[in-house]
Amino acid sequence: MAIRIEAPLTKEKIKDLKAGDSVLISGVVYTARDAAHKKMVEALERGEELPFDMRGQIIYYVGPCPAKPGHVIGSCGPTTSGRMDAYTPVLIEKGLAGMIGKGLRDRTVIESMIQHGAVYFGAIGGAGALIAGTVKSEEIIAYEELGPEAVRKLVVEDFPAVVIIDSQGNNLYEIGKRAYRKV
Amino acid sequence: MREIDYKDIVNAVENLCISANYYLNSDVVDGLKRFRDREESPIGKDVLDKLLINAELAREKDMPICQDTGMAVVFVELGQDVHIKGGSLHEAIQQGVRQGYKKGYLRNSIVKDPLRRVNTGDNTPAVIHYEVVPGDKLKIIVAPKGFGSENMSALKMLKPSDGEKGVFDFVVRTVDEAGANPCPPMVVGVGIGGTMEKAAYLAKKALLRPVGLSNPDPYYADMEKKLLKEINKLGIGPQGLGGTTTAIAVNIEVFPTHIAGLPVAVNISCHAMRHKETII
Numbered sequence: 001m002a003i004r005i006e007a008p009l010t011k012e013k014i015k016d017l018k019a020g021d022s023v024l025i026s027g028v029v030y031t032a033r034d035a036a037h038k039k040m041v042e043a044l045e046r047g048e049e050l051p052f053d054m055r056g057q058i059i060y061y062v063g064p065c066p067a068k069p070g071h072v073i074g075s076c077g078p079t080t081s082g083r084m085d086a087y088t089p090v091l092i093e094k095g096l097a098g099m100i101g102k103g104l105r106d107r108t109v110i111e112s113m114i115q116h117g118a119v120y121f122g123a124i125g126g127a128g129a130l131i132a133g134t135v136k137s138e139e140i141i142a143y144e145e146l147g148p149e150a151v152r153k154l155v156v157e158d159f160p161a162v163v164i165i166d167s168q169g170n171n172l173y174e175i176g177k178r179a180y181r182k183v
Numbered sequence: 184m185r186e187i188d189y190k191d192i193v194n195a196v197e198n199l200c201i202s203a204n205y206y207l208n209s210d211v212v213d214g215l216k217r218f219r220d221r222e223e224s225p226i227g228k229d230v231l232d233k234l235l236i237n238a239e240l241a242r243e244k245d246m247p248i249c250q251d252t253g254m255a256v257v258f259v260e261l262g263q264d265v266h267i268k269g270g271s272l273h274e275a276i277q278q279g280v281r282q283g284y285k286k287g288y289l290r291n292s293i294v295k296d297p298l299r300r301v302n303t304g305d306n307t308p309a310v311i312h313y314e315v316v317p318g319d320k321l322k323i324i325v326a327p328k329g330f331g332s333e334n335m336s337a338l339k340m341l342k343p344s345d346g347e348k349g350v351f352d353f354v355v356r357t358v359d360e361a362g363a364n365p366c367p368p369m370v371v372g373v374g375i376g377g378t379m380e381k382a383a384y385l386a387k388k389a390l391l392r393p394v395g396l397s398n399p400d401p402y403y404a405d406m407e408k409k410l411l412k413e414i415n416k417l418g419i420g421p422q423g424l425g426g427t428t429t430a431i432a433v434n435i436e437v438f439p440t441h442i443a444g445l446p447v448a449v450n451i452s453c454h455a456m457r458h459k460e461t462i463i
Binding site for chain 2: 020035063064066067068075077079082130132146148160172177181
């Protein structure tokens, strides 16, 4: 049974979520991929403000397809999270509380998640059409020149995801694989 | 000599780009269903169900299966008795990709330079592989390739003494290291032999073979079967969440090679192995 959660996330909710929990996320999430992450980290290095206050927020790693006329958004499944690893710890230090993506994360990200309290959710890679149906509004808020990689504010309703890595560092990719591995 | 019009090629490529991204081929859908029925992990079964629902939704609503609508990889078989009039074949294909990605509301995912990284804005250029064949027909296959899986591919120049075991282990290791990243369940393309670039090309071409169809050579058909079985023991499962379905097919293509070499390439596709073809 899926747990319904609201975004942005509270400290208590982050602690409650455990690797393997199925969740339905409703509320605001922000999109960013490689190019936007690079720009955000460079902005911080220059002492500038980020496009949004990271505290409690969830970043969704996605570069959506263009919306057809009459649609909110095009297909919008997750991209591979590992490419954001180099930029992630500094955003977690700024208060980033959740990430939605797919695929493995490196040690530094997981340690930062444990230290500051953050959760990594997996969405179904390649289920872009299904996920598009959960997006209720879309607005570009920064880096428009990046096209599909611009930072967007999305309002989602019952966005399906699974807790992959919780704030204690438990990792479903390891637990799940161990349970079914026969080699 | 048969004449084919530039515009007909543009239109064909445009349509192929859109249909490949919207409509998952039935062999892949059937493969996913087959594996869903025997998946042991409940969460894995749920993921496979959602992938099937997603493919159905994309078909019904005419929208891309996945937001990574890929780099357009185009395989061309040009009959030697064909003459293209009204423009070049190369430009016709690029123009078809440009129009297809725009009209189909597909994502522009190509950067002009690998290091300076500015989006070209129209998803061109496509990667085109040409083959000249007998006859007066033009066959075009469009295979949009997403990079979640492309990034997990690998190539190794093995020694002849590494033999079948060396190839087997390299393929399994490549899949194991890919883990959740390439959106499993995967289709695994393997190219063995030739030269370095030939092996890579064969691995890509192997992905085009329908899921469930074995290599015609019983030796390689057997190896495909054993590899698939071993890969599905890795435990990675649908989306890497654990399970018995890590791949739905392993397709091997081979080519003669040098007495000193044993090149092997592994090209990984996600569960949405997309390709459409037409003959003009």
